[in-house]
Amino acid sequence: MIYAMYGVLEDIENGKLYLNVNEIVYEIVVGDTGYFEDFLNEKIKVFTKMIVNDDEISLYGFSDVLKLKLFEKLILVNKLGPKSALKIITSSDVSYIVSAIVNEDVKTLSTLPGIGPKTAERIILELKDSMKEFDVTLTxxxxxxxxxxxxxxxxxxxxxxxxxxxxxxxxxxxxxxxxxxxxxxxxxx
Amino acid sequence: MIYAMYGVLEDIENGKLYLNVNEIVYEIVVGDTGYFEDFLNEKIKVFTKMIVNDDEISLYGFSDVLKLKLFEKLILVNKLGPKSALKIITSSDVSYIVSAIVNEDVKTLSTLPGIGPKTAERIILELKDSMKEFDVTLTxxxxxxxxxxxxxxxxxxxxxxxxxxxxxxxxxxxxxxxxxxxxxxxxxx
Amino acid sequence: MIYAMYGVLEDIENGKLYLNVNEIVYEIVVGDTGYFEDFLNEKIKVFTKMIVNDDEISLYGFSDVLKLKLFEKLILVNKLGPKSALKIITSSDVSYIVSAIVNEDVKTLSTLPGIGPKTAERIILELKDSMKEFDVTLTxxxxxxxxxxxxxxxxxxxxxxxxxxxxxxxxxxxxxxxxxxxxxxxxxx
Amino acid sequence: MIYAMYGVLEDIENGKLYLNVNEIVYEIVVGDTGYFEDFLNEKIKVFTKMIVNDDEISLYGFSDVLKLKLFEKLILVNKLGPKSALKIITSSDVSYIVSAIVNEDVKTLSTLPGIGPKTAERIILELKDSMKEFDVTLTxxxxxxxxxxxxxxxxxxxxxxxxxxxxxxxxxxxxxxxxxxxxxxxxxx
CATH class of the missing domain: 1.10.8.10 (Ubiquitin-associated (UBA) domain)
Structure with missing residues (x-):
């Protein structure tokens, strides 16, 4: 429902952004805050995914839309929750991850944090046919x-x-x- | 709860609108984006229905209120989810669909995408008495x-x-x- | 969570208000729209209660805070949903309803729409000790x-x-x- | 998701704040309103935690971020709901509570409202290793x-x-x- 937000980056702490959007400060889980640190107290755009479960509604955030799109694919994979998906995405470039999925490259995928061979195979099995929108051609x-x-x-x-x-x-x-x-x-x- | 939104149409992709309402960009599922394509980067009004389930809150959008009203009726029909309801609504005019329901016209309803005779009968059974607000008189x-x-x-x-x-x-x-x-x-x- | 809203009353239909609050039009169930009809296209304050269940989040609205408070009490009563509670509240004055509860007056309560003797007794049983905040003294x-x-x-x-x-x-x-x-x-x- | 809000404090009643943020008045449960009473009708910042369960979404509020952080820890403790956690936090200073947890001081914790020895032990067991972020050194x-x-x-x-x-x-x-x-x-x- 909430795809992106423009707001002033008030604070960064423990892998989370605190973004002031019209007087409401949203807590956005981004994992790797490296990219955002240069923008403290500036107005930025964060791509977001709202994760709803029984006892919490949380926001996961990304610096660019491709990361958001890949995150939305990864969380559809059986037994792969938002936290693990975020770890994968912040561990490498989208093109690197997507090309590993497209090339059914279990070995490379398994080097990414939190992914063993079994999870790698499941990701490949469930996502390899839905990577077209990433049109990734790695030189x-x-x-x-x-x-x-x-x-x-x-x-x-x-x-x-x-x-x-x-x-x-x-x-x-x-x-x-x-x-x-x-x-x-x-x-x- | 959220009946309509006024915002700048930032982007259109894969049957979804990206509407910037006061610095929050909402993702709105509309299916057929044809009507909206002329309004990219302009401020528009979209009629919306918020769909809540266990693990997601999403927004479905419509260019006019009659489509929204018909959508709200269709999703009450047993075994008819929002995606199927949207397909029906974007496939034809409200008056055409409503008059088929009012006239208990299974054949016409079954020509609409995603509707077989059984679903057509169920739609007619459950909705035919609640179409009055559409005061549809087809010439x-x-x-x-x-x-x-x-x-x-x-x-x-x-x-x-x-x-x-x-x-x-x-x-x-x-x-x-x-x-x-x-x-x-x-x-x- | 949402206690009240200030917005422009865009429309009234079928017992619902359509209130534009900063470019988002909220659908608010009020039942009896009589009081609000004089304020079409004007900015008003509506007291609200957000009702959350598995497949919907809806807003119920009231013209004054005492009605909201009584509604919040009534929906706590076993087997009394928001729709029935709204019917009771829009059927009479808060003081009339509260004094019937405080005086354990099953007969009067049973005259209100949607309330039989059994429901009246349950309302009295569950609410009579929590009516103090209404300090109702009927002349x-x-x-x-x-x-x-x-x-x-x-x-x-x-x-x-x-x-x-x-x-x-x-x-x-x-x-x-x-x-x-x-x-x-x-x-x- | 909602970490803090800036708004005009419209009203205070029964342990709750009514904060007007851009024309929407949020009801925020704070328990002890003492601190806030000096700011009626002024613009303030309230740190918030959104609590979601099956039939309600509510906001709990705090005057400073350390109280919010401790609240977020306490509600993770088994059988300790938001109301009890709020009672603990509004009963004493964060440093006093945290140092009791860090020092595994069941006796002191048990003097706080709503906490018996068993709950004190459970709090210590589940939280003592996650208090580092409070860097509490009581003189x-x-x-x-x-x-x-x-x-x-x-x-x-x-x-x-x-x-x-x-x-x-x-x-x-x-x-x-x-x-x-x-x-x-x-x-x-």
Whole structure:
């Protein structure tokens, strides 16, 4: 019912935004607040999904509409609740997740937080035919970047650190190994 | 509870409107968006029905109040959910549907999308006595127009194409056959 | 949660108000629309109670806070839903109903629409100890007026007609019989 | 979903605030209205928690965010509903309650209204590990003040009276006995 909101970002805490929309401050669960931190006390647009259950109505929020759309698909998957879906979405790029689903790539999906092989298979089974609206075409370079980030995260670096490192060191013809080695060097300065 | 909304139509996608009402963008399911497409980025009034169930609160929307009223009646019919009710309402004119119910016309009702004879009978049984507020008096001409449109739709033309064709070619004393023949000629230009 | 609303009264139909509050038009069930009809297209305050059940969220509305408070009490009574409670409240004055409950007056309560002796007893049993906030002290004159109105309604006149007639003919020392006779004469002019 | 509201405080009654936020007056259950009484007809911020159950959606309100946070923790405790949680929170200071939980102090917790030893133990069991966000460090002086207030409340004085008395008479090196004796003298002027 509530697709997006424009409001002043009053506060950010514990993975939640506090957005003042016409004198009502909404608590919006976003998980990864990294993107939003630059906009404190500014007016922003947040894409939202209202989750209703017996004893609570809560709002989940996203910085862009593709993340919202993917979230709406993921929560339809059997045994996958909003919290797990949010973890998946904030763990990587939409294109990376969608292409793993489209390519029925259980191994890649299983590297994402909170997803074991069984959940990965269920996601693929239930969603692979409904990904068309994401028209995702990952270039070879995109794939190498996303895989390098995953590798760094597996080595214990935070996702933000990994993204920043890879973006800093990346050269046009780097192989996946080149990217990981140079990023590690960058991170250990 | 929410009967109508005035807001700026920000976007239209997959049979849904995205209406900005005082900084909150509501997702409104309308099915057939044809009528609304001329009003993108303009302020409009949408008649709405809030549908509440265990795990979702959604808004269904209509361009005029008679459609809303008929929708509110249809969703009371046993085994007829909001999605099916919406399909019926967006498939034809309110007067055509209401007069079929009032005249207990199973055959005509069964031509509407998603309605078999059984559902048609149930709709008639449960609603025929509660159609008075629609004070629908179809002229002979109205009936010929609506029947011609249904015929064209059955032949595979979209409802919008059929409506436009019939309106273009219609002359005062045309018989039903005349209308269908001239409309087909118009559509095959 | 929603105690009252200020908005422009856009429309009145079938016992419902359509109140535009900041571009959202709320449908408010009031039953007796008599009081509100003078305020069409004006800004008014309506006291509201939000009724939530499995498949609907609706708003019931009242012209003054005492009616709202009595409604909130009545809907707590076992087997008494919002529709029946509304019928009771729109059928008479709050003081008349409250004093019947406080005086455990089953006979008077049973004259109100939708209330048989059993429901009257249940209302008295469950509510008589929680009427203090209404500090209702009916004068003898109040009682005669209310009883005269009830008598006229039982004779088939509408509640509005009866109220208007009694108010028109009332003299200081009239007995109950005087009031009824003069009101009947007035109504048969 | 609704974390806070800015609105004009229209009325206060029976432990509830009536807050006008953009023409909609919200009923907010706060229990102890003492703090809010100074702000009648002024614009204020109220921290809120929306409680949803089968047949009602209600708003609970707090003057500061720490009380809201503690309320959100307490209502997660098995068999502890919002009304009981509100009673606990309005009975004492957040720091006093939190330090009793952190120190596993069943005796102190049991002095709070509506809490017997069993509930105290359950609160401690379920919440003691999730109190970090309250970073509560009570000085010796704080403890003496809170204990003196509890003693006066047990003697029958209202919490507001007790707080005012203790604050009026307090000297730097007073022992707990001194504070209680001097407060009693103050209260019996």
């Amino acid at each position: 070879e370079k995109d794939k190498k970047i996303l895989e390098a980030i995953e590798a760094l995260v597996t080595l214990g670096f935070s996702r933000n650190q990994s993204k920043k490192a890879v973006t800093q060191i990346l050269k046009k013809d780097d192989s996946l190994d080149d990217i990981i080695k140079k990023a590690l060097k960058f991170l250990s300065r | 002979e001409k109205d009936k010929k127009i609506l029947e011609a449109i249904e015929a064209l739709v059955t032949l595979g033309f979209s409802r919008n194409q059929s409506k436009k064709a019939v309106t273009q070619i219609l002359k005062k004393d045309d018989s039903l056959d005349d209308i269908i023949k001239k409309a087909l000629k118009f559509l095959s230009r | 003898e004159k109040d009682k005669k007026i209310l009883e005269a109105i009830e008598a006229l309604v039982t004779l088939g006149f509408s509640r509005n007609q009866s109220k208007k007639a009694v108010t028109q003919i009332l003299k200081k020392d009239d007995s109950l019989d005087d009031i009824i006779k003069k009101a009947l004469k007035f109504l048969s002019r | 010796e002086k704080d403890k003496k003040i809170l204990e003196a207030i509890e003693a006066l409340v047990t003697l029958g004085f209202s919490r507001n009276q007790s707080k005012k008395a203790v604050t009026q008479i307090l000297k730097k090196d007073d022992s707990l006995d001194d504070i209680i004796k001097k407060a009693l003298k103050f209260l019996s002027r």
